[in-house]
Amino acid sequence: xxxxxxxxxxxxxxxxVIMLLSWFIPHAPFDELEIHATQWYDIIASFAMxxxxxxxxxxxxxxxxxHQKGWFYSLAAILAFFMTLTFGFFIKGGYYPxxxxxGDNPEAVYSRxxxxxxxxxxxxxxxxxxxxxxxxxxxxxKAVVTKRYAQKIIEELETLGAxxxxxxxxxxxxxxxxxxxxxxxxxxxxTPLSATMFALLAFFVASASYRAFKIRNAEATVLLLxxxxxxxxxxxxxxYLTAWTQKISWLSWMHLPTIQEWLYQYPNAAGARAIMIxxxxxxxxxxxxxxxxxxxxxxxxx
Amino acid sequence: xxxxxxxxxxxxxxxxxxxxxxxxSINAEVVHTEADGNKVIITLTPVPNASSYLIQKSLESGxxxxxxxxxxxxxxxxxxxxISTRFKVTALDVNRNVLAEAVSEAITTEAKWFNIxxxxxxxxxxxxxxxxxxxxxxxxxxxxxxxRPVAGLQAFEEAVGRATExxxxxxxxxxxMDLDQVETISGLIxxxxxxxxxxRYEADLxxxxxxxxxxxxxxxxxxxSYISEGRPxxxxxxxxxxxxxxxxxxxAAVDGVMLREKPAAVFLQGxxxxxxxxxAETGNSIGAIQIAGTxxxxxxxFFVTACDYTLIGEEFFAASAYLGSDPKLLGxxxxxxxxxxxxxVCIGIGILFExxxxxxxxxxFLGS
Numbered sequence: 001x002x003x004x005x006x007x008x009x010x011x012x013x014x015x016x017v018i019m020l021l022s023w024f025i026p027h028a029p030f031d032e033l034e035i036h037a038t039q040w041y042d043i044i045a046s047f048a049m050x051x052x053x054x055x056x057x058x059x060x061x062x063x064x065x066x067h068q069k070g071w072f073y074s075l076a077a078i079l080a081f082f083m084t085l086t087f088g089f090f091i092k093g094g095y096y097p098x099x100x101x102x103g104d105n106p107e108a109v110y111s112r113x114x115x116x117x118x119x120x121x122x123x124x125x126x127x128x129x130x131x132x133x134x135x136x137x138x139x140x141x142k143a144v145v146t147k148r149y150a151q152k153i154i155e156e157l158e159t160l161g162a163x164x165x166x167x168x169x170x171x172x173x174x175x176x177x178x179x180x181x182x183x184x185x186x187x188x189x190x191t192p193l194s195a196t197m198f199a200l201l202a203f204f205v206a207s208a209s210y211r212a213f214k215i216r217n218a219e220a221t222v223l224l225l226x227x228x229x230x231x232x233x234x235x236x237x238x239x240y241l242t243a244w245t246q247k248i249s250w251l252s253w254m255h256l257p258t259i260q261e262w263l264y265q266y267p268n269a270a271g272a273r274a275i276m277i278x279x280x281x282x283x284x285x286x287x288x289x290x291x292x293x294x295x296x297x298x299x300x301x302x
Numbered sequence: 303x304x305x306x307x308x309x310x311x312x313x314x315x316x317x318x319x320x321x322x323x324x325x326x327s328i329n330a331e332v333v334h335t336e337a338d339g340n341k342v343i344i345t346l347t348p349v350p351n352a353s354s355y356l357i358q359k360s361l362e363s364g365x366x367x368x369x370x371x372x373x374x375x376x377x378x379x380x381x382x383x384x385i386s387t388r389f390k391v392t393a394l395d396v397n398r399n400v401l402a403e404a405v406s407e408a409i410t411t412e413a414k415w416f417n418i419x420x421x422x423x424x425x426x427x428x429x430x431x432x433x434x435x436x437x438x439x440x441x442x443x444x445x446x447x448x449x450r451p452v453a454g455l456q457a458f459e460e461a462v463g464r465a466t467e468x469x470x471x472x473x474x475x476x477x478x479m480d481l482d483q484v485e486t487i488s489g490l491i492x493x494x495x496x497x498x499x500x501x502r503y504e505a506d507l508x509x510x511x512x513x514x515x516x517x518x519x520x521x522x523x524x525x526x527s528y529i530s531e532g533r534p535x536x537x538x539x540x541x542x543x544x545x546x547x548x549x550x551x552x553x554a555a556v557d558g559v560m561l562r563e564k565p566a567a568v569f570l571q572g573x574x575x576x577x578x579x580x581x582a583e584t585g586n587s588i589g590a591i592q593i594a595g596t597x598x599x600x601x602x603x604f605f606v607t608a609c610d611y612t613l614i615g616e617e618f619f620a621a622s623a624y625l626g627s628d629p630k631l632l633g634x635x636x637x638x639x640x641x642x643x644x645x646x647v648c649i650g651i652g653i654l655f656e657x658x659x660x661x662x663x664x665x666x667f668l669g670s
Contacts, residue, residue: 024424045514051514051517052517056544069562073558194550201580204580205579208579208582212606275614277642278614281642284430290487297491297622
């Protein structure tokens with residue numbers, strides 16, 4: 001109990017007080033404590049990631065082995081996990097030909113480069129007519145460029161009289177670099193899937209708004225009216241419908257964009273700030289309880 | 303009197319003769335102390351026909367490096383702490399000819415042990431902490447503290463009971479952020495209380511998390527709750543399990559759990575972003591009783607719309623005190639409420655002063 005509850009509580013309290021005071025002390029070593037603490041946190045979190053990955057594999061693997069409901073989704077998760085791991089650590093792609101010299105038949109070379117880079121011959125001529133001392137990298141319009149494919153292009157260009165060498169992205173830079181397996185996985189699988197989930201939000205907002213705006217009581221009616229004013233005031237239609245109010249000075253406040261701006265800047269801001277003050281105090285209170293060791297349940301204490 | 307007259311005469315002569323007597327001088331003054339270097343104000347005397355002034359500063363090696371070329375006679379810059387620095391100013395005409403040169407005295411700055419510009423917030427911190435600590439002490443001395451009932455918190459037991467009756471699980475999501483967020487800590491604290499209820503009612507508990515550290519901490523919390531309820535046999539490590547760090551992938555995973563397992567009670571307690579509505583609407587579609595709580599103001603409207611109960615702002619942070627029976631926790635909530643009342647009075651006074659264009663009260667709360 002002492003090692004598992006008391007010691008962590010003491011560490012939390014001491015670190016909490018030091019970090020709190022360091023915000024007021026612009027003197028070494030306090031001025032850089034936050035940076036060091038964040039780095040330590042990142043290091044610890046990185047190691048903990050292994051635990052998370054193992055847990056994921058254990059649970060999803062068990063589902064596949066026991067053929068539990070939806071086991072094929074778990075299989076997809078496991079395969080995707082290992083595929084990304086392989087492309088991150090073992091197979092990278094990212095090869096490219098480096099044009100040293102266009103040789104005696106430059107037009108034929110530029111024409112072939114134009115085909116593989118999917119840019120016009122004229123542009124290729126401008127780009128590669130005066131290769132730099134180290135040659136000019138040829139970026140091919142393929143999701144992944146393997147060593148074999150890059151070699152094939154090199155041989156083709158050499159047949160045309162060019163002098164070409166093989167280049168490749170280094171490990172590490174392959175995560176950001178073009179034509180690698182990792183980038184292919186990220187942009188062809190992960191990004192569209194994430195975007196799909198995010199896009200669902202639009203439909204959920206519609207269904208949630210429908211429920212919220214149903215007139216059930218006085219508060220819901222106020223909400224509905226405010227919603228209508230905000231929505232109409234933010235689109236050109238609202239300004240168009242109430243444009244006539246601008247010609248009569250004492251009615252100008254009825255212009256919908258003006259009403260929506262007022263609703264947004266005053267009642268909405270007042271409510272939001274009230275909540276923010278409550279949240280701020282709640283954070284101070286929770287932090288104090290944690291620092292003083294009154295609240296230990298997140299560490300497994302009572 | 304005579305001396306004063308002579309002074310005036312000299313001044314008039316110097317002005318009429320195009321400031322022929324003015325010599326370039328430089329004054330460097332430390333005006334502000336910060337951790338990352340001290341702010342220095344440089345003041346120059348004007349030189350006739352000068353079109354710009356090149357300012358350089360000395361390095362430790364003795365070299366001069368350019369700081370700025372300016373037409374202004376006063377500007378500020380930062381220098382390294384604890385290093386003796388001198389400034390050199392060169393007045394240049396339009397053809398870049400040197401008109402005059404001057405070097406300042408060496409100045410050394412040092413970091414302070416207290417940032418005076420944050421004094422008001424330090425005092426506020428002491429006051430707020432003091433009030434909260436006072437009420438914690440009062441609570442320890444068995445002074446009775448009343449807290450108004452919060453519908454969302456009273457519904458916790460009802461939600462877990464409903465799940466038990468229906469023979470379905472309880473789903474608890476402690477947000478999508480890591481342990482460095484106080485909302486996550488608060489979510490885990492609430493998880494402890496929910497886990498006690500599931501242990502009491504023998505209901506299944508499912509806690510998907512998006513951070514490995516939260517998984518480890520969540521396991522400790524749930525295990526301690528099951529032990530404290532005398533049901534360690536019901537606890538399994540797999541109750542708290544990790545999916546992914548990615549926001550929308552995690553939302554997809556949680557939605558999948560909801561649609562496959564159809565939990566009867568869903569608790570969304572922690573830090574959420576755009577995925578809040580995706581989860582809450584999916585939970586709504588399966589007919590689960592949903593209780594949300596977050597410290598993210600922008601997500602509160604989504605939760606209010608899609609969930610049965612929502613702990614708004616401070617209610618979320620106060621949940622632990624309400625759900626538990628520790629008087630010290632109740633005392634801290636009472637302290638928070640007192641601070642809130644003081645702030646309301648301050649806001650009222652501030653509005654009054656600002657209405658009459660008196661700004662000293664507002665300025666008390668400003669800082670860097």
